[in-house]
Amino acid sequence: MQQDHFEEIVEYILENQKKFYRLAYSNVRNEQDAMDVVQDAVCKALEHADSLRDIGAVKTWFYRILMNESMNFLRKNRRELLLEEPLGDEAYVCDPDYADQEDLYERIKGLPAEVQNIIRFRFYEELPLQEIAEIMGLNLNTVKAKLYRGLKALRVEMEGMRG
Amino acid sequence: MKELEKSRETYEGIVIPGELEGRVMEAVQSSRKKRARKLSQRRRSRVYRWAAGIAAALTVVTTIGLNTSEAFAVEMQNLPVIGDLARILTIRSYEKTEGDTQIQAEIPGVDLGENGRELSQEVNAQIEKMTAQYEREALQRAEEYHQAFIETGGTQEEWAEHDIRIHVWYEIKNQTEDVLSFVVKGTESWTSAYAEIRYYNLDLKSNDFLTLADFLGADFIEKANASIKAQIEERTQAGESFFTAEEGGFETITEDSSFYVNDRGNPVIVFEKYSIAPGAAGEIEFEII
Numbered sequence: 001m002q003q004d005h006f007e008e009i010v011e012y013i014l015e016n017q018k019k020f021y022r023l024a025y026s027n028v029r030n031e032q033d034a035m036d037v038v039q040d041a042v043c044k045a046l047e048h049a050d051s052l053r054d055i056g057a058v059k060t061w062f063y064r065i066l067m068n069e070s071m072n073f074l075r076k077n078r079r080e081l082l083l084e085e086p087l088g089d090e091a092y093v094c095d096p097d098y099a100d101q102e103d104l105y106e107r108i109k110g111l112p113a114e115v116q117n118i119i120r121f122r123f124y125e126e127l128p129l130q131e132i133a134e135i136m137g138l139n140l141n142t143v144k145a146k147l148y149r150g151l152k153a154l155r156v157e158m159e160g161m162r163g
Numbered sequence: 164m165k166e167l168e169k170s171r172e173t174y175e176g177i178v179i180p181g182e183l184e185g186r187v188m189e190a191v192q193s194s195r196k197k198r199a200r201k202l203s204q205r206r207r208s209r210v211y212r213w214a215a216g217i218a219a220a221l222t223v224v225t226t227i228g229l230n231t232s233e234a235f236a237v238e239m240q241n242l243p244v245i246g247d248l249a250r251i252l253t254i255r256s257y258e259k260t261e262g263d264t265q266i267q268a269e270i271p272g273v274d275l276g277e278n279g280r281e282l283s284q285e286v287n288a289q290i291e292k293m294t295a296q297y298e299r300e301a302l303q304r305a306e307e308y309h310q311a312f313i314e315t316g317g318t319q320e321e322w323a324e325h326d327i328r329i330h331v332w333y334e335i336k337n338q339t340e341d342v343l344s345f346v347v348k349g350t351e352s353w354t355s356a357y358a359e360i361r362y363y364n365l366d367l368k369s370n371d372f373l374t375l376a377d378f379l380g381a382d383f384i385e386k387a388n389a390s391i392k393a394q395i396e397e398r399t400q401a402g403e404s405f406f407t408a409e410e411g412g413f414e415t416i417t418e419d420s421s422f423y424v425n426d427r428g429n430p431v432i433v434f435e436k437y438s439i440a441p442g443a444a445g446e447i448e449f450e451i452i
Contacts, residue, residue: 006198010191017187022177031180038183039190046194105170123167124174156166 004050005058012058013042019125020066026120027070027113033077041069059127063135067117074113107154115150118143196426199335250274251335251345254287263323264305268331270294271347273363279370286363290347294331297349297359301329308353328352336423336431341368344424360435360446362423375422378430379451387416387432391449405440405447413439425450 013020017038024041025034045065052061108116114136121132133143254272258265272287273279305327312322329351336344342365349359364373375383395405395413406412413434422432427450434440434447 013187013191017183018179021179021183022174025177026174035180035183035186039186042187042190043194046191047197049198103169103173104166105173108170120174124171 005052005055006046006049008055009045009049009052009058009062012062013045016062020062022124023063023066023117023120024070026116028073028077033073037069037073038066040073041066044069060131060134063121063127064137067135071113104154104156111150111153115146118147119150122147193426196335196338199338251333251338251343261302262306263309263325264302264327264329266298266302266329266331268294268298268329269333270331271333271345273343273365275343275365275367275370279365279367282365282370282372286365289361290363293347293359293361294349298329298331301349301351301357304351304354304357305329326352336362337425337428339428341366342373342424342428343367344373346423358436360421360433362421362433364422364424364430373424374418375416375420375430375432375451378424384416384418387420387449387451390451391416391432394449403440403444411439 024037121127133140255270275283331349333347344364379386
């Protein structure tokens with residue numbers, strides 16, 4: 001029990017909290033909700049500090065928890081979101097011209113949540129595909145395929161597929 | 164790829180609310196507290212398991228007439244709390260059997276560092292004295308209970324079925340750089356009338372005991388009384404029951420009223436079981452904000 005990495009995890013969290021917030025915010029799209037998600041993820045992670053065997057894996061371990069919390073939040077609040085914001089960010093996926101008009105950052109939001117996150121991890125956080133696979137609980141080939149299809153939909157060049 | 168870089172810049176430009184840091188710290192602190200509690204529980208259950216493991220050996224020892232009051236398990240363990248500044252530790256942790264009575268103890272002590280040496284000694288001496296005395300008296304009560312049981316027609320077999328346990332332990336209520344608040348408790352499994360509960364609130368800056376006046380100012384009695392009366396009213400309406408004035412209900416706190424410091428850094432005044440409400444309510448607490 002004394003040998004877990006509690007203090008190192010705390011340190012990692014404090015150093016990277018802004019990254020966590022950005023990721024959470026990109027998923028839940030609301031300041032307060034994003035902070036709730038980060039807070040919950042921190043509590044869960046520290047509560048299960050002993051489940052992290054290798055401190056070297058703290059990044060994928062924590063991101064995975066953060067992703068789970070974000071998805072839980074969206075699942076729980078989907079109903080309210082739909083009622084309150086029927087024409088929110090999700091709406092412009094249907095617009096065929098949309099992809100040509102707005103910048104890529106906005107267009108990414110039109111993709112399925114999972115693909116969005118893969119793109120964020122790959123291009124914004126610069127994580128190797130293998131780590132992304134671990135975070136998302138997918139196998140490597142699935143991650144590659146999803147990323148490929150996502151980028152194709154966005155009509156951007158197919159770089160970043162290695163690694 | 165240019166587009167991707169641009170979108171990354173937009174992403175990194177997501178505004179971070181000033182509140183974030185505080186919220187994250189809050190989560191870390193509360194996890195730290197939970198962890199401290201869990202650690203002390205695990206330590207306790209480890210002693211249990213260990214003690215169960217030697218149960219067979221214990222029986223043999225008893226029958227050949229050795230002194231069973233020897234502490235069977237004595238371990239010293241550190242519970243790191245607030246870095247190097249101040250610590251509360253389990254000085255002694257043991258489980259033993261006296262006759263038919265099981266005693267399980269986890270005696271704390273504090274180590275307040277160089278500047279807090281005097282206060283540490285004072286607190287530790289008090290705890291030592293209180294827990295030893297409690298254990299002695301509780302054992303005596305167990306023996307009296309045993310005799311009364313036999314004298315009123317109970318058999319030794321029936322007595323053996325009773326679960327007679329004495330438990331001495333502590334709980335940390337709040338720990339920050341400035342404050343260490345904890346409670347030392349002694350309880351008996353067969354009666355709650357004699358439970359001994361003592362709160363310690365230490366100011367780690369001045370190395371002194373914290374008083375209610377430190378939190379509420381010179382007129383702390385009036386302030387606390389007003390708050391408690393209002394809370395009693397509110398809680399009565401919500402269905403809790405308190406003694407009325409005729410039944411010996413709440414009148415006033417005193418300088419010596421028991422309290423601890425909670426997670427939020429507020430004093431919480433505690434009334435012993437039976438003191439201002441029926442026993443079913445147990446200890447009654449009022450946070451004074």
